[in-house]
Amino acid sequence: MDLENQRRVKEFAEQVGPENLVVIIGAGEAGASALAAETVTAGDPTYAGPLTGVSLGLKVYHVCEDEMKAEFDEAIYEDQVSMMEMVIDLDEIVEQMESIRSQFTKY
Amino acid sequence: MKSVVKGTSYVLVHAPDMLLRNGTTQTTERIVNPDSDYLKKLPEHIRSYDDALSYLPNQAYIGNLDPVALREHEQPWFDKKYDKADRFGSFGEIMPQEEFYFMIQAADEFELVRLEKGFVEEYKEKFFANPVLTDLIKDRIHDGIEKEALEKLLEDDAEGLYIGDRLVGAVKKAHDVDVALTSHVLLENLASKASNILSLLHLIKSAGLDPDEVDYVIDCSEEACGDMNQRGGGNFAKAAAELAGFTNATGSDTRGFCAAPVHAISIAASLVAAGAYKNVIVAAGGSTAKLGMNGKDHVKKDMPVVEDVMGGFAVWIGADDGKNPYIDLEHLGRHTVGTGSSPQAVITSLVSDPLERAGLKITDIDIYSPEMQNPDCTKPAGAGDVPVSNLKMIAALAVKQGDLERAGINEFVENRGVPGFAPTQGHIPSGIPMIGHSRQALLDGDVKRVMIVGKGSLFLGRLTNLFDGVSFMLLPNEGIEEKSAVSGDELRKIVAESLRGFAQSLLSEEEDEQ
Numbered sequence: 122m123d124l125e126n127q128r129r130v131k132e133f134a135e136q137v138g139p140e141n142l143v144v145i146i147g148a149g150e151a152g153a154s155a156l157a158a159e160t161v162t163a164g165d166p167t168y169a170g171p172l173t174g175v176s177l178g179l180k181v182y183h184v185c186e187d188e189m190k191a192e193f194d195e196a197i198y199e200d201q202v203s204m205m206e207m208v209i210d211l212d213e214i215v216e217q218m219e220s221i222r223s224q225f226t227k228y
Numbered sequence: 229m230k231s232v233v234k235g236t237s238y239v240l241v242h243a244p245d246m247l248l249r250n251g252t253t254q255t256t257e258r259i260v261n262p263d264s265d266y267l268k269k270l271p272e273h274i275r276s277y278d279d280a281l282s283y284l285p286n287q288a289y290i291g292n293l294d295p296v297a298l299r300e301h302e303q304p305w306f307d308k309k310y311d312k313a314d315r316f317g318s319f320g321e322i323m324p325q326e327e328f329y330f331m332i333q334a335a336d337e338f339e340l341v342r343l344e345k346g347f348v349e350e351y352k353e354k355f356f357a358n359p360v361l362t363d364l365i366k367d368r369i370h371d372g373i374e375k376e377a378l379e380k381l382l383e384d385d386a387e388g389l390y391i392g393d394r395l396v397g398a399v400k401k402a403h404d405v406d407v408a409l410t411s412h413v414l415l416e417n418l419a420s421k422a423s424n425i426l427s428l429l430h431l432i433k434s435a436g437l438d439p440d441e442v443d444y445v446i447d448c449s450e451e452a453c454g455d456m457n458q459r460g461g462g463n464f465a466k467a468a469a470e471l472a473g474f475t476n477a478t479g480s481d482t483r484g485f486c487a488a489p490v491h492a493i494s495i496a497a498s499l500v501a502a503g504a505y506k507n508v509i510v511a512a513g514g515s516t517a518k519l520g521m522n523g524k525d526h527v528k529k530d531m532p533v534v535e536d537v538m539g540g541f542a543v544w545i546g547a548d549d550g551k552n553p554y555i556d557l558e559h560l561g562r563h564t565v566g567t568g569s570s571p572q573a574v575i576t577s578l579v580s581d582p583l584e585r586a587g588l589k590i591t592d593i594d595i596y597s598p599e600m601q602n603p604d605c606t607k608p609a610g611a612g613d614v615p616v617s618n619l620k621m622i623a624a625l626a627v628k629q630g631d632l633e634r635a636g637i638n639e640f641v642e643n644r645g646v647p648g649f650a651p652t653q654g655h656i657p658s659g660i661p662m663i664g665h666s667r668q669a670l671l672d673g674d675v676k677r678v679m680i681v682g683k684g685s686l687f688l689g690r691l692t693n694l695f696d697g698v699s700f701m702l703l704p705n706e707g708i709e710e711k712s713a714v715s716g717d718e719l720r721k722i723v724a725e726s727l728r729g730f731a732q733s734l735l736s737e738e739e740d741e742q
Contacts, residue, residue: 125690149571149617152610167524168261201570207624207634208571208617 122160127170130161134177140228144181145189146218149209154183155217162225178227183214231497232552232705234507235435235544236664238289239320239426240537240651241328242280243419243519245390247536250415251519266524273523275532277324282313285602285649286537290317295646295665303647304604306532319664320430321360322537329389329397330355331422332415334368335471340400340414342381343389347396348372360429364473387411406456416516420451421468423540424513428472431509431542443505445469445479448492449512450654452483468511477509485689486599486658488512489541490682490698493660496545497555497700508545514538515653522609522652529608539656543663550708553670553678559586561681561699569695575621578681578699580629586701590626593644593701594675597662598622599683600650614657615648616641618681658682663702670704678702 134142144161148154156166158181165172182189185206190198248254248270257267280286284305287293292314301308315321323331330351333341348371356366381398382388389397399418402409424447431437447465454461465479482492489512496508519535520526526533548554561582567573580590598618606614623640626632632640646665650657659680666678683697 150610150612153612156610169256201568201572204572204575204621204624204628205570207627207637208620 122157122165122170122172124170127160127165127172130179131171131175131177134179139177139179142179144179146181146183147205148183149205151210151213151217154214155221157181158218158221159225162221162227176225178225180226180228181218181222183218185209185211186215186218229501229503230548230554230705231500231545231557232548232554233543233663233667233702234546234549234552235431235437236667237320237427237430237434237542238291238317238661238664239423239430239540240280240286240289240322241325241423241426241514241540242277242322242536243325243328243516243538244274244536245325245392246419246516246538247519247523247533248274249388249390250412250516251521251523251535252517253520253523255412257524266527269527270520270523270533273527273531273533275534275536277322279309279532280536281315281322282309282311283534284308284310285604285651286322287313287317288649289319289539289651289661290322291319291664292317295649295662298647298649299642304531304607305602306534306604319434320427320540321358323358323426326351326391326396327355327358328419328422328426330369331365331426332389332399332418333370333397334365335418335422335425335467336399337467338402340402341397341418342378342400343370343372343397344375344378344395345372346375347391347394360426360433362429362473364471365425365429368471385411387415389415403455408452408455408459417451417453417464419516419538420449420513421464422513423538424449424464424468424511424542425471427511427513427540427542428468428474428509431511431544432472435544437507437509437544439473440476442469442474442477442507442509444496444499444508445474445477446492446496446508446510447479447481447512448483448488448510448655449481450483450485450488450515451513464513465511468513469509474509484696485684485686486654487682487684487696487698488655489658489660490680490700493543493545493555493680494557494560494698494700496543497557500545500547501557506547509542510545511540511542512655513540514651514656518653522605522611525609526605531604531608534602534604535652537651539651539653541656541660543660548705548708551671551705553667553702554705556586556701556703559583559701561679561697563683563695563697565694569693571621572625574683574695574697575625578683578697579622579679580625582699582701588677589631590622590629591631591640593677593679595662595666595669595678596622596645596681597659597666597678598645598681599659600646600648600657600661601652602648602650602657605652606648613648615645619645658684659699666702670702673704676704 452460
């Protein structure tokens with residue numbers, strides 16, 4: 122995950138409290154989604170950014186997961202996200218995201 | 229007037245020691261975590277020149293292999309060899325690191341680069357044997373300096389040039405305090421300039437370009453040259469043009485992250501179409517910073533670090549010759565400030581909007597060339613297969629627009645794109661690598677329409693959160709349109725005959741009245 126984004130997530134968690142923060146991931150690959158999810162829960166696995174050794178345990182979802190989809194205005198989802206749903210391997214992404222949440226999410 | 233693509237060149241430089249010492253993933257790691265396992269294991273994952281040479285995607289890049297044929301070889305490709313591999317291809321070459329150090333020395337105008345005497349003696353003849361080299365380049369090579377003198381330069385903050393552990397050269401800093409003129413920045417810029425020059429020399433040879441006929445050069449790499457008062461002052465273009473022997477040319481730089489080459493080509497084509505210049509060259513050298521960018525993932529996956537080559541290219545845009553494919557300037561695609569960042573909005577702006585304006589559908593394009601990153605580099609790093617993802621997005625948009633069945637997405641990806649074969653050097657993979665192959669396919673009549681798409685991550689520079697992208701269509705040339713059927717002389721003759729006839733009729737009327 123981009124070092125600047127790590128810094129921003131860390132700051133947001135300090136500002137609003139980790140229990141009040143949800144990270145939404147929009148990556149197209151299961152691997153990249155899992156890496157970002159791991160970074161904001163267990164800490165930066167690449168040991169490069171501000172979240173190295175910082176386990177925020179945040180709630181984290183991919184934008185195409187049902188839990189997130191339910192939060193959207195249907196027309197906006199259709200206009201902005203639906204095309205990508207056809208492109209990505211959603212089952213694999215959901216599997217990886219659930220695995221990260223069950224291991225590292227504290228809230 | 230139409231602007232046509234008259235030729236292309238593509239070069240690679242194998243740079244394993246620059247990867248180890250100058251790639252930013254490695255330089256950062258040495259600062260942050262100098263005793264890391266990654267830095268210890270990395271040298272075991274470095275490829276030899278022969279391995280980089282016989283690597284399938286590299287052979288496709290320099291024109292020795294049709295990228296479509298990459299499908300016949302199961303991925304990953306790093307454990308396979310192309311049996312017809314050659315250093316030189318129809319578009320360019322894969323230059324070994326030793327010879328590239330000579331190119332860097334030749335590119336230096338300020339006595340900043342010094343090579344070691346023994347190294348020069350050992351490799352000079354090999355370097356000079358390259359058929360694209362001109363006397364202008366060869367005459368610039370110095371005899372070199374003693375090893376001790378070289379070591380002394382390193383004590384004064386010079387950046388070393390190495391072959392393995394052997395110090396063979398150095399790039400000096402150009403100022404004591406100016407951060408824009410450190411030895412690290414100068415090496416980065418000279419390497420970009422040198423690989424740009426190499427691309428231009430190949431264009432002269434492979435496309436039959438007369439250096440005297442070049443009017444303008446646009447460099448579209450991702451480096452910045454200048455000093456602390458104008459850090460991005462620029463003009464890599466004119467600097468490279470000088471050593472390519474383009475005596476009658478001037479030039480300028482176009483920047484836009486990975487999208488810059490497609491911006492540069494639309495600008496070049498517009499200059500030609502407007503009649504401002506007849507021959508404009510768009511060119512770029514490679515990036516030392518991006519060498520081994522995903523090295524950590526490659527080492528972790530126990531594979532060779534395949535980002536061990538710098539890329540370069542040159543595209544010759546000329547006035548209509550009635551033969552070469554042309555750039556459709558009437559239907560350019562562009563991601564605007566107001567487009568938004570969702571993939572759906574991006575693909576609509578770059579692909580379906582220009583097609584709609586041209587009265588075409590997504591399925592009317594035969595070949596799409598979006599970002600052409602080699603999947604061997606990106607997949608192990610969790611970034612997936614970039615060209616396939618882009619093709620899938622285009623196909624998905626066609627589905628949404630009712631022009632393709634959802635079940636047809638995979639077939640669309642298979643038939644209307646090619647596997648990625650470009651090194652992950654930012655501006656190098658972005659659409660441009662397919663221009664050479666596509667130009668040939670259009671000339672041969674194998675395809676009718678090609679779309680080149682470039683995208684850029686502007687947010688990396690922290691000036692805007694925006695993303696960017698531009699696209700153009702490459703179309704077959706159906707010959708120069710006939711100009712007005714009546715020439716000036718003929719027109720004068722017609723007017724004269726009419727007047728004579730009119731005078732005659734007046735005369736007749738007068739005679740009748742009498």
